[in-house]
Amino acid sequence: MRKLLEFIATGFYSGKLPKMPGTWGSILAAVLLFFFWPESLWFQLGVIAVTFVLSVVSADFLSKELGSKDPDCVVIDEILGMELALLGLSAQGNLKLVFLGLLLFRIIDIMKPPPIPWFERFPGGWGITIDDALAGVITNMILRMLGGLL
Structure with a gap:
């Protein structure tokens, strides 16, 4: 069960790629x-x-296993964020939309504008997950505002 939860939390091990694991997880999702x-x-x-x-x-399990509040290798939250970024949008086969969603999501996820940092305080897997979910929702709203340009 430990290996399965690690596999899920790390986005099929994409979070274990060198440098920028969150970006690798987001690219996998895209x-x-x-x-x-x-x-x-x-x-x-x-x-x-x-x-x-x-x-x-899985994020809660791996954070406890590794003794870290939000381990870099956990990227399932970025995958969720990307799904929310493209919720209700016709992403399949739409390279322009998916790429713009990826770019905006990574910028928002890295910059963490308010109120995103407040949600990082939630305990365990909740805090790891909810901040990226909110970044995905914000990305979705921006993509919808840019709808005519896509």
């Missing part, structure tokens, strides 16, 4: 969303719900 993001909003919400639960549980 590739998966480009090829497989469903058109059905209900299916998207189902994927997000499953990813959210997996993120909270």
